[in-house]
Amino acid sequence: MKTPAELTELFRARGLKVTPQRQAIFSVLHGDTAHPTAEWVYDAVSKSMPTISLRTVYQTLNDLAAMGEVHALDLGTGSSRFDPNVDVHHHLVCDECGRVVDVYADASVVRVPGPQKHGFTIDHTEVVFRGRCPECKSRNDQGKRKEVNA
Amino acid sequence: MKTPAELTELFRARGLKVTPQRQAIFSVLHGDTAHPTAEWVYDAVSKSMPTISLRTVYQTLNDLAAMGEVHALDLGTGSSRFDPNVDVHHHLVCDECGRVVDVYADASVVRVPGPQKHGFTIDHTEVVFRGRCPECKSRNDQGKRKEVNA
DNA sequence: CACCAATCAACAACGGTTGCAGATGAGCAA
DNA sequence: TTGCTCATCTGCAACCGTTGTTGATTGGTG
Numbered sequence: 001m002k003t004p005a006e007l008t009e010l011f012r013a014r015g016l017k018v019t020p021q022r023q024a025i026f027s028v029l030h031g032d033t034a035h036p037t038a039e040w041v042y043d044a045v046s047k048s049m050p051t052i053s054l055r056t057v058y059q060t061l062n063d064l065a066a067m068g069e070v071h072a073l074d075l076g077t078g079s080s081r082f083d084p085n086v087d088v089h090h091h092l093v094c095d096e097c098g099r100v101v102d103v104y105a106d107a108s109v110v111r112v113p114g115p116q117k118h119g120f121t122i123d124h125t126e127v128v129f130r131g132r133c134p135e136c137k138s139r140n141d142q143g144k145r146k147e148v149n150a
Numbered sequence: 151m152k153t154p155a156e157l158t159e160l161f162r163a164r165g166l167k168v169t170p171q172r173q174a175i176f177s178v179l180h181g182d183t184a185h186p187t188a189e190w191v192y193d194a195v196s197k198s199m200p201t202i203s204l205r206t207v208y209q210t211l212n213d214l215a216a217m218g219e220v221h222a223l224d225l226g227t228g229s230s231r232f233d234p235n236v237d238v239h240h241h242l243v244c245d246e247c248g249r250v251v252d253v254y255a256d257a258s259v260v261r262v263p264g265p266q267k268h269g270f271t272i273d274h275t276e277v278v279f280r281g282r283c284p285e286c287k288s289r290n291d292q293g294k295r296k297e298v299n300a
Numbered sequence: 301c302a303c304c305a306a307t308c309a310a311c312a313a314c315g316g317t318t319g320c321a322g323a324t325g326a327g328c329a330a
Numbered sequence: 331t332t333g334c335t336c337a338t339c340t341g342c343a344a345c346c347g348t349t350g351t352t353g354a355t356t357g358g359t360g
Binding site: 077112126 | 165200224225226240242244245251252253254255256259260261262263266267268269270271272273274275276277278279281282283284287
């Protein structure tokens, strides 16, 4: 994603005001790879700006999404995730804790066979790899051992 | 998905009662390819059984999902879709109207490069092709013509 | 430096889904 | 068939993530 300074320019260029709240959100997002929820961003920004409202966070995240500077993801983890990485990429999701990591893989090799297209125009292809992250795996192993011992 | 008769057996085998409500839901789902929401199933069942509650529909759909007889899909269309097709397959989604159609394509050709796995174990790969269905395309074309003429 | 639209925070509303409590009825035994 | 008992059903309220609304506040332009 763009730097906070670049986003500041972009907002100004669009006639949007650059408030301290928005700047705080820019800097929280910058370099983030954890695919945060709105709530998570709210908590993070609240640390340095306790008076910010969750509503403002949603507003700014939606503005950024509308400008294409972040992507909103729905990965079935309950709430939307916001992805500051706007390069073409895919996701690896832990079905247990919801952790999401970026994956660069070539999805153009999967094609819809013509007869199955039903006349659709396909804009893009999303690939979601689902499984377990190492942390959840080891937690499960402990659980299993306990069960066996019990 | 299994036939209503087979599902009846399955429920009985599991000690679950087979109520008229459940049977009505089985027969609505059987052969359905539209990936209905709970609300849609509720409306359909209500036609023949006007007193059924939405709560019961959710309950039965969740039971079926827990038994693996339907899959719950979250495709970012607002509400969960229930898919009676439990074969391995993927989906083509219209970003405009939310229509979903099944796609049989080999996704095993997309792999996560080892270094990007972060220690995850990958259970399965979901591919979502996004675009426009023919109906929405033609509706848009009309809109565009109007704009141009206006 | 003043003005006014844009933004803010707090609150209520919203849609989808689930928890709850009392009424109902499926399945079993006699 | 009849009656018993517990799972299920229904209707309602609560819940969660998100968005609309409102008056108060604030930033940027002239």
